[in-house]
Amino acid sequence: MPEIGKERHQEICPFFDIDVSTIKYKNKEKEKQRIENSQKPKVKKIKLEKNKPWSNKKEVKLKKDIRKKKKDLTDKKRKLEQLSQEDLNELNQDFKLLKKFKKNKDQDEILE
Numbered sequence: 864m865p866e867i868g869k870e871r872h873q874e875i876c877p878f879f880d881i882d883v884s885t886i887k888y889k890n891k892e893k894e895k896q897r898i899e900n901s902q903k904p905k906v907k908k909i910k911l912e913k914n915k916p917w918s919n920k921k922e923v924k925l926k927k928d929i930r931k932k933k934k935d936l937t938d939k940k941r942k943l944e945q946l947s948q949e950d951l952n953e954l955n956q957d958f959k960l961l962k963k964f965k966k967n968k969d970q971d972e973i974l975e
Contacts, residue, residue, distance in 0.1 A: 884901065888894040 888897060
C-alpha cells in the first residue's frame with residue numbers, strides 16, 4: 864500500500880492535533896488510575912551497554928584456541944604414555960622369550 868504524505872494525511876484526518884492525555888475515561892476507576900499514573904514520576908530505565916559483536920567473538924575464539932591447544936598437549940602426552948606402555952609390554956615379552964632361549968626349553972615351540 865503506498866504511503867500517504869504527511870500533509871495529505873492531515874487533510875484526511877484533521878483531529879490528530881488533539882492531546883490524547885487530556886481526554887477523560889467514561890469509567891471513573893480507569894480515570895482515577897490514569898491520573899495517578901500521570902502524577903507518578905517516570906523512572907528512566909538504564910540501558911545496558913551492549914558489547915560489540917566482534918569483540919565477543921574474538922574473545923570466544925581466543926578461549927577456544929587455548930582450550931584446543933591444552934587438549935592437544937594432553938592428547939600428545941597420553942599417546943606418549945600409551946606408546947611407552949606398549950613398548951614396555953613388548954620388552955617384557957622379549958625378555959621372557961630370551962629367558963626361555965637361555966634355558967633351552969622347547970625352542971621350536973617358542974619360535975613359532
